[in-house]
Amino acid sequence: MPLRSSRAEILSVAADLLARIDARRPSGRGDDQLLVRARQLSADHLDGVAQPESVSWSSRQRSRWGSCTTIDGTIRLSDRLRDVPDFVLDYVLLHELAHLVIPHHGADFDRLLIGYPLAERAEGFLRGLDHAAAFGTPSRPAD
């Protein structure tokens, strides 16, 4: 960007860049895209052993982030997760994928998920979301 660029020129270039970034983001979080994502996560982190048949959003899960039905490979995600960062969504998806293989929590279950490097950060993010839901968004200190 030339130093002499006007404010309008700079804003126009910035808007163009943002639009291009947006276009490249795997933005879709529709049910079909969730299923593609879940299958990819299974391949990347679970050696493909988890085979989901469908993934969908649910507005009826207020106290859980996700759930699954092993018998038909169905995963449901709370729509409270619609706007969380990808690594958090992936963490919850992986957890449910692991349940398709091992229904209950325990050492075997934990071993399945050991390969996901951002688990602890995602867990912290979810606790923060819960906290904000329970106590409201903390107000910013005065400037």
Ligand SMILES: [Zn+2]
């Ligand atoms: Zn679980």
